Amino acid sequence: MSEASHPTDGPVVAHHFETWEQHEESCTMGMWLFLAQEVMFFGGMFCCYAVYRYLYPEAWFEGSSALDWKVGAFNTSFLLLSSFTMAMGVYYNQTGRINKLFGVMGMLWATLFLGIIFVAVKLQFEWLPKYQEGVVPGTLWGPHGHHYGQLADFDGPGGQGALQLFFWLYFVMTGMHALHMLIGFGIIFWLMIKCLKGNFNEHSYLHILFFGLYWHFVDIVWIFLYPMFYLVNPPH
Amino acid sequence: MSSHHIVTPKTYGTVLIALACLMALTCFAAKSPSMDISPAVNLGLALLIAVTKTACVMSFFMHVKFSSKLVKVFTITAPMFLMILFFLVFSDFMTRGGSFWSPFSTAIGF
Amino acid sequence: MAERVIEHIKDFPERDYEAPEVHYLNWAGTVKSWLFTVDHKRIAILYLISISVFFLVGGLFAAIFRLELLTPEGDVLQADTYNKFFTLHGVVMIFFFLIPSVPATLGNFLIPLMIGARDVAFPRLNLLSWYIYIIGGTLAVILTFTGGVDTGWTFYSPLSTSYANTNVFLAVSAAFITGFSSILTGLNFLVTIHKMRAPGLTWFRLPLFIWAHYATSVIQILGTPVVAITLFLIGVERIWGVGIFDPGLGGDPILFQHLFWFYSHPAVYIMILPGMGVISEVMSCFSRNRVFGYEMIAFSSMGIAIIGFIVWGHHMFISGQSMYAGMVFSFLTMLVAVPSAIKIFNWTGTMYKGNVVWETPMIYAIGFMGLFAIGGGTGLYLGNMGLDVPLHDTYFVVSHFHYVMVGGMVMAYLCGLHFWWPKMTGKMYPRVAANISAIVIFVGFNFTFFPQFMLGWLGMPRRYHSYHPDFQVLNIFSTAGATVLGIGFMIPVFYFIWSIFKGKPAGSNPWGARGLEWEKCTSPPDPHNFKEIPIVTEEAYAYTGEETISV
Numbered sequence: 001m002s003e004a005s006h007p008t009d010g011p012v013v014a015h016h017f018e019t020w021e022q023h024e025e026s027c028t029m030g031m032w033l034f035l036a037q038e039v040m041f042f043g044g045m046f047c048c049y050a051v052y053r054y055l056y057p058e059a060w061f062e063g064s065s066a067l068d069w070k071v072g073a074f075n076t077s078f079l080l081l082s083s084f085t086m087a088m089g090v091y092y093n094q095t096g097r098i099n100k101l102f103g104v105m106g107m108l109w110a111t112l113f114l115g116i117i118f119v120a121v122k123l124q125f126e127w128l129p130k131y132q133e134g135v136v137p138g139t140l141w142g143p144h145g146h147h148y149g150q151l152a153d154f155d156g157p158g159g160q161g162a163l164q165l166f167f168w169l170y171f172v173m174t175g176m177h178a179l180h181m182l183i184g185f186g187i188i189f190w191l192m193i194k195c196l197k198g199n200f201n202e203h204s205y206l207h208i209l210f211f212g213l214y215w216h217f218v219d220i221v222w223i224f225l226y227p228m229f230y231l232v233n234p235p236h
Numbered sequence: 237m238s239s240h241h242i243v244t245p246k247t248y249g250t251v252l253i254a255l256a257c258l259m260a261l262t263c264f265a266a267k268s269p270s271m272d273i274s275p276a277v278n279l280g281l282a283l284l285i286a287v288t289k290t291a292c293v294m295s296f297f298m299h300v301k302f303s304s305k306l307v308k309v310f311t312i313t314a315p316m317f318l319m320i321l322f323f324l325v326f327s328d329f330m331t332r333g334g335s336f337w338s339p340f341s342t343a344i345g346f
Numbered sequence: 347m348a349e350r351v352i353e354h355i356k357d358f359p360e361r362d363y364e365a366p367e368v369h370y371l372n373w374a375g376t377v378k379s380w381l382f383t384v385d386h387k388r389i390a391i392l393y394l395i396s397i398s399v400f401f402l403v404g405g406l407f408a409a410i411f412r413l414e415l416l417t418p419e420g421d422v423l424q425a426d427t428y429n430k431f432f433t434l435h436g437v438v439m440i441f442f443f444l445i446p447s448v449p450a451t452l453g454n455f456l457i458p459l460m461i462g463a464r465d466v467a468f469p470r471l472n473l474l475s476w477y478i479y480i481i482g483g484t485l486a487v488i489l490t491f492t493g494g495v496d497t498g499w500t501f502y503s504p505l506s507t508s509y510a511n512t513n514v515f516l517a518v519s520a521a522f523i524t525g526f527s528s529i530l531t532g533l534n535f536l537v538t539i540h541k542m543r544a545p546g547l548t549w550f551r552l553p554l555f556i557w558a559h560y561a562t563s564v565i566q567i568l569g570t571p572v573v574a575i576t577l578f579l580i581g582v583e584r585i586w587g588v589g590i591f592d593p594g595l596g597g598d599p600i601l602f603q604h605l606f607w608f609y610s611h612p613a614v615y616i617m618i619l620p621g622m623g624v625i626s627e628v629m630s631c632f633s634r635n636r637v638f639g640y641e642m643i644a645f646s647s648m649g650i651a652i653i654g655f656i657v658w659g660h661h662m663f664i665s666g667q668s669m670y671a672g673m674v675f676s677f678l679t680m681l682v683a684v685p686s687a688i689k690i691f692n693w694t695g696t697m698y699k700g701n702v703v704w705e706t707p708m709i710y711a712i713g714f715m716g717l718f719a720i721g722g723g724t725g726l727y728l729g730n731m732g733l734d735v736p737l738h739d740t741y742f743v744v745s746h747f748h749y750v751m752v753g754g755m756v757m758a759y760l761c762g763l764h765f766w767w768p769k770m771t772g773k774m775y776p777r778v779a780a781n782i783s784a785i786v787i788f789v790g791f792n793f794t795f796f797p798q799f800m801l802g803w804l805g806m807p808r809r810y811h812s813y814h815p816d817f818q819v820l821n822i823f824s825t826a827g828a829t830v831l832g833i834g835f836m837i838p839v840f841y842f843i844w845s846i847f848k849g850k851p852a853g854s855n856p857w858g859a860r861g862l863e864w865e866k867c868t869s870p871p872d873p874h875n876f877k878e879i880p881i882v883t884e885e886a887y888a889y890t891g892e893e894t895i896s897v
Contacts, residue, residue, distance in 0.1 A: 016465035016542075018879065024240070025304070026467045026541040032310040033533045033567055039314035041571035044605050047321055048579070048590055051329055051601055057275065073263055077256065084252040087243070087297040094242045137595070138588040161595035168590055172582065209240065209299075216297045223289045227282035231266035233275045306540065317568045320655055325604045328659065328671035 031210045035217050042221055045173050052165050059162035062154045064232035071125050072230040075118050082114035083219040086212045096202035098195055104208060105195050112188045115181055137164035170229055180218045187211055241302035251296045258289050365772040365851050369870040384469035390455035392476050397443050404438035407431045412828040415821050420812040428811035429496035436499030437517060441524050442483055444755055448620035450531055452762045453559050455770060457535060459863035460553050462544025462880045467537040475530035482524030489516045503591035503602040507583045515584045518577040525574045532566030535559050546882035553861055553886045557644040558623025561651035565612045573609030600666050607658035615654040618750060619647055621758025622689055625711050628765050629693045631859040632708035633700030636887040639692040646685030653682045663734045672731050679729030686722050690715060701891050706780040710761030713788045717753025721746060742802025745795045753791055768856045769863060772870040773849030774897050779841045787834035793827025858893030
């Protein structure tokens with residue numbers, strides 16, 4: 001094993017692996033298993049969403065029509081773009097361009113920038129107005145104002161309670177998604193430091209590749225969240 | 237040395253354009269008056285488009301298309317188990333009060 | 347660091363009965379070398395110590411409420427305290443003992459040895475999982491000293507979210523955090539088993555212990571996140587005041603039960619499957635016979651893992667779940683009995699015409715088979731929707747799952763510990779004392795829990811601190827049995843600790859067992875497991891019947 005742990009050229013193989021292929025495949029597999037558990041983690045919430053949407057379709061329409069689908073579309077496009085920049089980051093790493101504008105560093109900055117826009121828009125134009133106009137489930141519930149005032153009039157099946165369930169799920173699911181993005185920002189900073197230290201080259205790209213997988217996963221969650229919250233159609 | 241498949245910027249760009257188109261399509265399918273068919277159809281369309289987008293992101297951005305069979309199996313395992321969760325949870329919620337079975341039971345006169 | 351160690355490693359000693367000069371236990375002795383180790387064997391020892399502590403804590407709770415149940419009146423404990431004690435017993439035993447028991451200790455120790463690898467795939471992740479477990483465990487200890495929790499380990503909403511006045515938030519946090527330790531262990535094992543096998547070790551040459559852990563890991567990865575998010579939602583609901591399961595808003599508490607049992611039913615297979623892996627190894631070794639129907643046992647492990655995900659509704663027959671869904675779940679539950687029965691049948695087949703050797707692990711293994719058959723069989727009673735209605739929430743259920751969890755899993759855990767103790771420590775324990783303790787545990791266990799079947803059948807409900815005086819005789823039996831059982835569990839603690847210091851050196855293969863961990867490793871193993879990676883050329887369990895016990 002000692003010869004394997006002192007490569008003169010190429011990637012560094014961890015001491016308990018025999019070959020680089022084994023190392024790389026193991027790490028790839030571990031990352032995909034991590035994503036599988038993330039799918040199940042979000043899946044539990046999606047199941048709650050599906051059940052309550054089934055039970056209270058009218059409340060779902062009412063709640064959804066109060067959300068601004070154009071802001072959502074704007075945000076979706078930014079997130080999709082950030083996925084693209086991240087994918088390009090992987091490409092630049094595999095081709096050996098690291099600390100350049102069109103290199104890993106530039107792509108990390110772009111991804112970070114687009115991600116921050118997403119979260120900022122979410123805070124400023126979605127969560128904050130809801131808080132100010134009383135669209136908060138629980139004791140603070142009391143929709144008013146010109147954005148959300150019409151919610152107070154809803155008395156369809158399920159009533160205000162079902163509406164609160166909609167917004168509770170909205171806050172928890174988009175909140176958990178945003179939390180994953182914030183964790184992603186932290187990892188981006190860590191990766192930038194590693195970039196500056198010269199830890200990456202065309203042989204050493206697993207960190208960027210795996211962070212890319214994580215980032216695309218977060219993107220996929222949003223791909224489902226967007227139509228499920230912003231694009232609910234009225235029941236006939 | 238890089239044993240990992242390198243996907244070209246051209247592919248990534250094409251996928252991005254496809255994703256943008258699909259996003260426009262999902263907005264159109266949900267908000268255009270001409271698409272106001274029925275909630276079930278619209279929900280089905282929205283999910284179909286979301287799954288298509290996911291397939292694009294996974295195949296190219298996440299390199300699944302170029303990965304080993306094992307990775308491909310892993311990517312579908314969790315969604316399959318989620319389907320089990322959804323299916324059996326709904327087997328409860330859809331049959332409470334006999335609503336789901338009533339058409340069948342009336343048909344066979346039971 | 348690794349290089350420095352290698353310099354010290356001598357050739358493997360050919361002489362038996364003597365421990366190697368440098369092994370994983372003694373190559374470095376500082377506290378730091380233990381707390382920051384990435385060696386799977388040392389992490390297994392860390393886990394072994396921690397789960398033993400939690401087993402003791404959980405056992406003490408049980409001892410106290412068994413004492414309370416000696417008399418029909420509530421005299422030792424008040425109703426509220428009693429509720430807290432059985433809840434803490436459940437939380438500690440399930441999340442902090444049973445789930446990590448075999449995988450995190452024996453699994454961690456043995457999987458790399460059995461497949462001929464130097465370590466698990468992600469050694470640092472392995473250490474992280476132990477730290478996460480310790481953080482969760484610390485929260486559980488804080489919970490105990492800050493008023494406890496009284497909802498039952500199932501945290502059913504709306505009791506846990508709206509009505510309980512105890513520290514539910516801390517309890518769900520502890521379970522939530524510990525869940526991630528379980529996920530990381532499962533992730534590590536899956537990758538290790540896929541990618542780290544020695545040359546020639548094909549899937550169907552793997553020991554069945556490995557297959558069992560593979561199946562367990564699948565459940566850990568796919569199930570645990572669902573209960574994590576569910577407990578998270580409960581925690582948020584607890585803080586926020588309203589939430590998704592709140593009937594006040596039109597939420598459905600039964601949805602909580604669905605999500606909870608989607609994990610927690612497969613979780614009982616997380617607990618029992620590794621135990622079944624242990625039994626397969628021990629049965630084969632001490633019958634001196636190849637396991638009967640190797641492939642069927644391997645597939646039945648996977649079958650249990652998958653079918654285990656489609657039966658959870660049998661916990662909810664009287665919860666308000668749709669009757670039709672209940673029927674479906676009841677039918678599906680019958681399915682899961684098939685792979686379990688295949689295992690029992692095949693182990694019996696392994697013993698048939700073998701040269702059965704009556705060593706301590708074998709006594710435990712045979713005890714396991716009997717007790718698991720009773721526990722599993724009564725599980726079928728309870729899986730039948732019609733019969734479950736009168737038996738639900740009686741002592742029949744309590745007895746059923748203790749037959750599986752204690753009679754099955756704890757017996758299997760002790761079985762494995764006795765089997766691999768010479769490998770882990772290089773020392774042999776006093777075998778007469780061990781045989782006695784195995785029998786004491788078996789007898790004590792049956793005395794504790796068999797009367798509970800009768801109590802349940804007579805209609806005594808669970809989770810009450812007082813009961814009708816007619817039930818007293820059987821309860822006295824049960825408490826007396828629990829005392830014997832407690833003593834039985836204490837005996838191994840003494841002789842295991844004794845054996846570390848005074849035990850006879852065990853030699854690398856005291857049982858005459860087959861497998862890489864016995865045939866290619868010293869006892870205790872080298873810090874790097876193998877001098878060189880072994881090449882496997884034959885199937886597992888190639889017993890000839892000629893092997894001898896050499897202690």
